[in-house]
Amino acid sequence: MADRIQTTPRPIRTPLSGEDGIDLSIIELFFFAYRDFTSDPDQILEAYGFGRAHHRVLHFVNRKPGLTVAELLDVLQITKQSLARVLKQLVDAGYIIQVPGPRDRRQRELYPTQTGRQLALDLARPQSRRIDAALKALSADERQTVEEFLKAMVNSDLRQQIDQISDRRQDARGLNEGEG
Amino acid sequence: MADRIQTTPRPIRTPLSGEDGIDLSIIELFFFAYRDFTSDPDQILEAYGFGRAHHRVLHFVNRKPGLTVAELLDVLQITKQSLARVLKQLVDAGYIIQVPGPRDRRQRELYPTQTGRQLALDLARPQSRRIDAALKALSADERQTVEEFLKAMVNSDLRQQIDQISDRRQDARGLNEGEG
DNA sequence: AATTTATGTCAGCCTTATTGACATATTTTA
DNA sequence: TAAAATATGTCAATAAGGCTGACATAAATT
Structure with a gap:
């Protein structure tokens, strides 16, 4: 009995916060916001x-x-x-x-x-x-900041894809001239 | 045959963009970013x-x-x-x-x-x-802006919960004095 | 003619969620 | 103290939305 090692591992009672400069509040905000x-x-x-x-x-x-x-x-x-x-x-x-x-x-x-x-x-x-x-409550500049932040969160190899969707104006293939 | 109405509905060929002042790019950015x-x-x-x-x-x-x-x-x-x-x-x-x-x-x-x-x-x-x-690339102020934006995206009735998690310093219940 | 490509579809599996029902231990209340 | 409420756990069935593998078809490419 005496030599049983650490039967029940010790509960950690200190809240995780900011270790190694990790900003947990933004991580959580992102989760809740989404x-x-x-x-x-x-x-x-x-x-x-x-x-x-x-x-x-x-x-x-x-x-x-x-x-x-x-x-x-x-x-x-x-x-x-x-x-x-x-x-x-x-x-x-x-x-x-x-x-x-x-x-x-x-x-x-x-x-x-x-x-x-x-x-x-x-x-x-x-x-x-x-x-x-x-x-x-944000100024135009601040809105731009938010948009750039979100964009920077996306994997860089996918940003091109986003630009295509967001910016590209459809090559005028004929607008709504479907069948009658 | 002649009086069949709209058998195949017409395909819409115009890209959805900005109708009614809807900003689709941020919506998409949020999706990709998350x-x-x-x-x-x-x-x-x-x-x-x-x-x-x-x-x-x-x-x-x-x-x-x-x-x-x-x-x-x-x-x-x-x-x-x-x-x-x-x-x-x-x-x-x-x-x-x-x-x-x-x-x-x-x-x-x-x-x-x-x-x-x-x-x-x-x-x-x-x-x-x-x-x-x-x-x-952002200044301290700009970072604050991003954080406030995310917070504002969360349902107001849940913001209190977030504050509790993020801000509250644990009432010193004894730090790691678990079992040995 | 053979191969590749774009799409569709069948079958089975996994994860994460759901609801409803019920069991147990404990606390609160009448 | 007996009854009711509460915190948690658990069983069973279901659903959504992913996955892999295998195979079919039509059309394009080689």
């Missing part, structure tokens, strides 16, 4: 029987209409099997339509329908409101 | 057979040693059944120990072990490095 940020659309999605995965797909299809399945997989960094179910549901429910690629007919270009556009906006609105409220 | 932010610890956790859920539990137990199961559920906003499995694994693996509450013996106070403290630090470090890198 959780609440996603909770707004989550509530709306529930009424549609959709989840966060549907939201992401719908968002990027709206953001870059005509993107292909492969491009979408690249942005979302998930497998095609994971995308398949979600995408199918969005297509079946009439929020997204698939159009064979004009150049390469193997590709499926993804477009939102009017309903899909509307839902995407409805989902973005509360998030935008939350961000606006958080930025309300 | 994804990459969590990817760092996720990689480490994999080696332990743990997931993001374990990380969150371990983090807050380290942050506030002695917190009870109920308090932890409150912070994480999950059900006790969800917590149970994850917590059990962390306890079984020796990262957390449960101590009956001194006042109320129904309660289980949760404490990290030395190993648990170490793992929490190992997980926080890459996140801290990423944040540091993102804040590198």
